[in-house]
Amino acid sequence: MTEAEKRLPPKREIVIIIAVLALLGLLAAAVGFSGGKAETARVLVDGQTVKLLSLSADCEYLYTGSEGAENLIVVKNGGVSVVSANCRDGLCVNQGAKSRAGQSIVCLPHKLIVQLEGDSSEVDAYAK
Template sequence: MSLKKHKKEILLIVIILTAAGALLLVNQVLFAKPAEKAEISVDGNVIDTLDLSKDTEITVNGYNGGTNRIVIKNGKVHVSEATCPDKICVHQGWVEHTGENIVCLPNHLIVRVTGE
């Protein structure tokens, strides 16, 4: 391998790492607001907005009779139970940062963490 080609590869790696670092920094700045609320929507319609500072448990009726149990505890939110077949929303675990989402496609549910 020629030295010239080797230098080009190193330069490409440096450019990629610099771009990745810049994108990470931009992401941190954009989502730096502290999470305050969990916005719950079904079929694209916001049905409730919950305060993350108050421990809460609610059951949300989703699409076609499906349900999701949403738990807020210690400023975090998760779906503890769901009637959907795959339970991806349940396995997603706790979310707490602005911009994070929990999605249950079969029940058409989205829980979005916001900073407002």
């Protein structure tokens, strides 16, 4: 182990580090605040749509998958959240309620995504 390998970042590197952090931060903020109010929530499992929920009325949808996988998805006041789930980490429940188009709730153990969309035309097509 040489001294050079233990050193603190030199000035040149601090500039790179701050630039990278700022760029990623801006990108994250841009994505976080983009998108208008969502109108529908699409529930995907393994990339396949299993359910479309309209956010205009409160409702509940219990997803049941193979090997007893369960996620209770609740629409309330124009937002959607996973209220309870029997997955290993419970991260989908931690993600709370989402209401902007483009946002999503992910449950990796169940390969489930609740994706919020702004356009409602597909719900009508699905309902037919």
